[in-house]
Amino acid sequence: MSNKHEQPFKISIKPTLVNKERVYPNKGTLILKADDQFYVYDRSTILSVTSFFGFLAIGYCLFYFFGTNEPFVFRRDWFEILLIIIGLFLIIYSFTADKKKKRLILDRLNGVVTYPDFFYLPPLKGNFKDLKAVISVSGEIDGAVGREYLKFVNTFKPRKFDFLQTITYGNPNEEWSLYVWYMDKNRPLPPGTAFDPYRQKDFERRKKLGFPKPLYPSNIPTPEATKEQQKERLIIGGW
Known part of the structure; x- marks a missing residue:
């Protein structure tokens, strides 16, 4: 059993820190890029899980067929045949x-988000402000709260039924706050040493525009990197 809670475009809590150690080619392998223009998170690691289940399915079927002395009967063993076909597909x-x-892929300056669709389908792409994100709570049994996952709905390719694509297995509220903060190009870059080399450039860009008001609300302060920058923003932008 699972419940879905649609997320507002708001920085609700302190977001996940994006430190340089988490970004490739440092120790990180999931965050491929994190600068003042793009944030790229690798979801291809799920393919290794897919292949594992494929091999597991075939392994079970091989044991079923060769580990017993029962003769093959299609009407009885159709499920195992289907499982082999599914397993082969997952491996391939x-x-x-x-x-x-x-x-x-989060495109900060253009406000565009790109994220994977299922299997061989091309990625889904559209305006971040139109994205439908949910926190899905799974495994709720007898009132016990299950694990939470941040998932994106197939917003930009409507289907008869909504398909949810799991985006992260970390704290969903922290991750969503990170994405909203990062995609608010009128705010400074989110916390984290990975963004430090780009803060001055991003500050100058926003200063040139007169420090426009934020695109999305926030429950927490989103200050500039220095007190001097904060003062400039207050004088020029009024916030």
């Missing part, structure tokens, strides 16, 4: 899928 898919299509 995991090795042939285009990993570049399995990325979450």
